[in-house]
Each structure stands twice: as C-alpha cells, then as structure tokens.
Amino acid sequence: MDQAxxxxxxxxxxxxxxxxxKVGGYTAVSGIDLSVRPGxxxxxxxxxxxxxSTILNAAAGLLKPSQGKVRIFGNDLAGLNxxxxxxxxxxxxxxxxxxxxNVAVALEPKGVSRSEALQRAxxxxxxxxxxxxxxxxxxxxxxxxxxxxxxAQVLIRDPEILLMDEPFGPLDAQTRQIMGNLLLxxxxxxxxxxxxxxxxxxxxxxxxxxxxxxSAGPAARIIGDFPVPLxxxxxxxxxxxxxxxxxxHKEIWASLRVxxxxxxxxxxGT
Amino acid sequence: xxxxxxxxxxxxxxxIFLMLWHxxxxxxxxxxxxxxxxxxxxxxxxxxxxWTLFASGEIWRHLWITLVETIxxxxxxxxxxxxxxxxxxxxxxxxxxxxxxxxxxNALPRVVLAPIFALWFGLGIWSKVAxxxxxxxxxxFFNVYQGVREVSPVVLSNARMLGMNERQLLRHxxxxxxxxxxxxxxxxxxxxxxxxxxxxxxxxxxxxLGYKIHEAESVFDVTGVFAGMLxxxxxxxLIDMLVTMIENRFLVWRPQTSLAAQT
Numbered sequence: 001m002d003q004a005x006x007x008x009x010x011x012x013x014x015x016x017x018x019x020x021x022k023v024g025g026y027t028a029v030s031g032i033d034l035s036v037r038p039g040x041x042x043x044x045x046x047x048x049x050x051x052x053s054t055i056l057n058a059a060a061g062l063l064k065p066s067q068g069k070v071r072i073f074g075n076d077l078a079g080l081n082x083x084x085x086x087x088x089x090x091x092x093x094x095x096x097x098x099x100x101x102n103v104a105v106a107l108e109p110k111g112v113s114r115s116e117a118l119q120r121a122x123x124x125x126x127x128x129x130x131x132x133x134x135x136x137x138x139x140x141x142x143x144x145x146x147x148x149x150x151x152a153q154v155l156i157r158d159p160e161i162l163l164m165d166e167p168f169g170p171l172d173a174q175t176r177q178i179m180g181n182l183l184l185x186x187x188x189x190x191x192x193x194x195x196x197x198x199x200x201x202x203x204x205x206x207x208x209x210x211x212x213x214x215s216a217g218p219a220a221r222i223i224g225d226f227p228v229p230l231x232x233x234x235x236x237x238x239x240x241x242x243x244x245x246x247x248x249h250k251e252i253w254a255s256l257r258v259x260x261x262x263x264x265x266x267x268x269g270t
Numbered sequence: 271x272x273x274x275x276x277x278x279x280x281x282x283x284x285x286i287f288l289m290l291w292h293x294x295x296x297x298x299x300x301x302x303x304x305x306x307x308x309x310x311x312x313x314x315x316x317x318x319x320x321w322t323l324f325a326s327g328e329i330w331r332h333l334w335i336t337l338v339e340t341i342x343x344x345x346x347x348x349x350x351x352x353x354x355x356x357x358x359x360x361x362x363x364x365x366x367x368x369x370x371x372x373x374x375x376n377a378l379p380r381v382v383l384a385p386i387f388a389l390w391f392g393l394g395i396w397s398k399v400a401x402x403x404x405x406x407x408x409x410x411f412f413n414v415y416q417g418v419r420e421v422s423p424v425v426l427s428n429a430r431m432l433g434m435n436e437r438q439l440l441r442h443x444x445x446x447x448x449x450x451x452x453x454x455x456x457x458x459x460x461x462x463x464x465x466x467x468x469x470x471x472x473x474x475x476x477x478x479l480g481y482k483i484h485e486a487e488s489v490f491d492v493t494g495v496f497a498g499m500l501x502x503x504x505x506x507x508l509i510d511m512l513v514t515m516i517e518n519r520f521l522v523w524r525p526q527t528s529l530a531a532q533t
Contacts, residue, residue: 086427095524096523
C-alpha cells in the first residue's frame with residue numbers, strides 16, 4: 001500500500017471532508033482511499049450529491065480535507081496542486097479575453113514570454129480545432145467551442161495530472177462524443193494521470209482505464225473499483241457496441257443503481 | 271419598430287411641444303402675450319438667444335470651463351473610486367471599519383457642501399471639481415467594490431489553478447471585472463460629474479453654464495434661462511454619445527444584451 005501510494009500521481013489516504021462546523025456539519029465524503037497511477041485514466045462515478053466533485057477539489061487543493069492526507073507524487077499537498085490542470089464543469093474562461101488570450105495567459109505564471117505564449121496558444125487552439133476562432137470572445141463561441149478553449153488552456157501548461165469535473169456535462173450528446181474523442185486523442189499523446197468525474201456511467205467506461213464508484217451521500221464512500229479492459233485507441237461511439245463494454249456496464253450498474261435509488265429517496269425526503 | 275419611423279415619431283413629439291409652446295405664448299389664448307412671455311418666453315426667442323450666444327462667441331468660454339470641470343471631476347472621482355474600491359474589496363477589515371462612515375458620507379446631500387468647498391477652494395473651477403468629485407467618487411467606488419467582490423468564483427478558481435499569483439489575478443481577473451462595472455456606470459458617473467460642475471457654478475462662480483443660467487435668472491431673463499438649459503441639454507447629449515462610443519470600444523467582449531444593465 002505504502003509503495004503504491006508513493007508511486008501514485010494522486011493518492012488520497014482515509015480522506016474525509018466536512019463542511020461547516022466539525023460537529024454537526026455536513027460530511028460529504030469519508031474514508032476515501034484512492035490512488036491514481038501516472039498515465040492512468042480514472043473515472044469517478046456516483047449518484048448526485050455523492051461528493052464526486054469534493055474529492056476532485058481535495059486533489060486540486062481547492063478544499064482542505066478535514067481528515068486524512070492527499071499526496072501528489074508522494075509529497076503531502078499543501079495549498080493548491082499546481083502540478084495538476086483543472087477543467088471545470090461551469091464556465092471558467094475569462095469573458096474579457098479572446099480565446100487566444102485565454103489560452104496564452106495560462107503560460108504567464110510559468111514565466112513564458114508573451115510572444116512565445118501567443119505562438120503556443122495558437123498551436124494549441126489549432127489542435128483542439130479552433131484555428132478560425134482565435135480572436136473570438138467566449139460569448140461568441142458555442143458551449144462545445146468554449147470547452148475546447150478551456151481544454152487548451154489547461155493542457156498548454158502541460159500539467160502532470162488532469163482533474164476534470166463533469167467537463168462535458170452541459171453539452172449535447174453529439175458534442176460530448178466529439179469532445180470525448182478529442183480528449184482521448186490528446187491524452188494518448190503523452191498519457192497524463194487523469195481523474196475524471198462524471199455521473200454518466202457510459203461516458204466513464206468509454207473513457208477510463210478504471211471506474212471508481214461512490215456511494216450516495218452524505219459521508220459517501222468508495223464502494224467499487226472496476227478495471228476497464230477495453231483496448232485503446234478507442235472511439236467513444238464505437239466502443240459502446242463491444243460485448244466487453246456491456247458486460248462492465250451491467251456489472252457496475254448493478255451497484256450504481258442501488259446508490260442512485262438511495263440518493264433519490266433522500267432527495268424526496270428533504 | 272423601423273428606425274426611420276421611430277426617428278420621425280421622436281422628432282414629431284418635439285415639434286408638437288414647440289408648436290404648443292409657440293401658440294400658447296404668441297397668441298392671446300391664456301392671457302396677454304407680453305405677460306405670458308415674461309414667464310415662459312417663446313421658442314423662437316430662445317433659439318434666437320442661443321444663436322446670439324454662439325455667434326458672439328461668448329458661450330464658448332463658459333462651455334469650455336464647464337467641460338474642464340466635468341472632466342476633472344470625473345477623472346479624480348473615478349480614480350479615487352477605483353483605488354478605494356479595490357482596497358476595500360480586498361481588505362475585509364478596512365471595509366468593515368469604514369462602512370458606517372462611507373454610508374454616512376454618501377447619504378449627505380452634496381449641495382450643502384458647495385458653500386464649504388467655495389470657502390476652501392475659492393470661486394474658481396476647483397470648488398466645482400470638488401463637488402463633482404464627491405458625486406462621482408461614490409458611484410465608482412461602490413461599483414468597483416461590487417465588481418471586485420462579485421468576480422465569478424469559478425473564473426477565480428480557474429485562474430488560481432493556472433498558477434496565477436496575487437498580482438496576476440489583479441491584472442487578469444479583478445481589474446477587468448471591476449472595469450466592467452465602472453463602464454456600466456459610466457453614463458451615470460459622467461452625468462453626475464456634470465451635475466456637480468453646473469450646481470457648483472450656479473451657487474457661486476464667475477463662469478460656466480451654471481453661471482450663465484444663474485445670471486439670467488437673477489434678472490428674471492426667462493429667455494436666457496431657457497437658452498442656457500437648451501445648450502446644457504445638447505451638451506449633455508453630446509457627452510453621452512461620446513461615452514457610448516468609449517463604452518462600445520472597451521466592452522467589445524460583452525454580449526450586447528447586458529450592455530443595458532446600468533445602475
């Protein structure tokens with residue numbers, strides 16, 4: 001266990017996160033043990049309110065665990081996890097900057113010169129298919145295009161870990177597939193460690209090497225850890241036709257369904 | 271509504287108003303014209319007076335002074351508002367301690383300050399600039415304060431996750447966000463700068479549009495008062511058009527609909 005923890009890109013040891021007062025506060029997650037190896041794509045799935053994003057925020061250093069430890073490449077995490085890139089579910093681009101500036105500005109903290117940053121931002125926007133849209137402001141782009149800009153903004157920094165919080169949640173089904181394939185092709189180039197949060201089980205299986213299942217909240221725990229032995233490279237749409245896919249889906253869904261029902265029952269109670 | 275039709279209607283309303291004014295003051299309908307004209311003047315007289323003011327070149331000096339006062343009041347007020355707005359929004363304690371005093375100062379009707387400022391800064395332009403400053407400062411201050419505090423938490427978290435330090439956050443996130451709010455209140459604050467200048471002139475000065483109106487009023491020269499008001503209105507509209515141009519230039523990144531959101 002310790003060996004595995006020290007090798008892991010992200011390791012959470014017995015992490016619990018409580019909001020509000022220590023006693024009587026709301027415990028979102030507890031007893032979380034999770035490690036992500038370098039180059040591994042891990043999807044975290046769970047019903048609404050199961051604290052998926054909370055775990056991600058702990059790995060990003062945006063939230064401090066009330067209990068337990070977060071280690072990044074074997075080092076205790078203090079403050080923000082700047083070795084990671086975070087792709088948010090909500091709109092996170094600076095609306096007052098063009099697509100190009102939004103991406104280029106990500107290199108400023110690294111001390112890259114402005115002209116080089118602009119050059120590299122152009123390259124990245126081309127790679128995400130937005131060559132013709134570099135001078136647009138976010139409000140002039142579609143939801144999918146904005147996500148592409150956000151993806152370029154995160155990846156241009158070349159983070160060792162990618163944290164993604166339902167990044168394609170607000171997009172329509174076709175755009176989600178295209179974005180999923182784009183993500184996989186970009187990821188295949190240099191295999192970063194990925195923590196991908198989603199409530200969409202199919203998306204999780206199609207993308208990940210491993211699917212981690214959370215129970216319903218409060219005090220959600222990890223109740224399953226399923227390897228996904230599907231070959232790569234994958235096509236998001238086609239991989240869903242494979243028998244192995246159905247097999248895994250059936251297996252995970254059996255557990256997930258119980259938790260989803262619990263979550264619903266609680267939702268109706270309040 | 272088509273633009274042309276709208277323009278025709280807008281001009282129509284103005285013309286009807288002027289016609290009514292003309293008819294009621296020139297023909298003996300509501301009393302003898304001489305008497306009525308003493309109180310209400312006539313549109314043609316007012317236009318004639320405006321023409322003489324411009325033709326003789328007398329008005330230019332006054333317009334210039336009012337303009338200078340307005341610009342200075344706006345620049346100082348906006349500058350002070352931005353600096354203090356930023357400072358208070360970033361330092362919770364400062365904001366909490368000064369909160370009642372800011373509110374008290376803002377609650378004060380500025381007109382009562384005019385004589386004090388005249389005493390402190392003399393009857394020249396600086397007492398008017400000071401009056402305009404007190405009006406502009408608070409508008410800009412509150413807007414910047416709001417703008418900095420209401421930065422989208424997601425945009426902020428994202429910028430921090432990109433590794434930005436406090437200085438970079440200020441430059442790329444807080445400042446542009448605050449600037450949006452400053453611009454959205456630009457019409458109001460420029461308007462108030464002008465109000466400060468004119469009211470200051472009105473209450474004690476030897477030049478400016480406010481002075482011209484006051485001068486005419488003190489000898490019951492109603493035509494002069496209306497002429498001054500007309501020039502002032504056109505002046506305000508011109509400045510407002512200029513502000514709109516500046517605004518469109520700086521807020522290109524905003525979706526058009528939200529431009530209407532003003533304080």
